[in-house]
Amino acid sequence: MKVLLSLxxxxxxxxxxxxxxxxxxxxxxxxxxxxLPFRLVGITLSAVFAFLTALMMLPARMLGGRASRNTTPQVI
Structure with a gap:
């Protein structure tokens, strides 16, 4: 569709x-x-920031820190 509109x-x-x-x-x-070089730099920086985000979140993920679906505490 994008090519058709461009044409x-x-x-x-x-x-x-x-x-x-x-x-x-x-x-x-x-x-x-x-x-093209600017696109390659953008892709590289995006990958670096994704890696740094994953690296910073790794301790929380290892400890099992996830947002719970319900906000009420469960009684065991």
Whole structure:
């Protein structure tokens, strides 16, 4: 669906201003290549923060600390 909407938007741009549409087609791969390192850095930082979160929560998980479903105390 996203590709279809992009194609439709490009067709409308081509009808309204064809030089700009052709420039967008030519420059899109260059912009994608330039943004690739930033995406890789974002993926790496996301993984590092997920690892640090898991590392910080490990003692609580080892002790069995989970949120209970009911808030009333159980009487044994």
């Amino acid at each position: 439709l938007a490009w067709c409308v741009l081509f009808v309204l201003c064809w030089p700009l549409a052709l420039l967008a087609i030519v420059l899109w791969p260059i912009v994608w290549l330039l943004s």
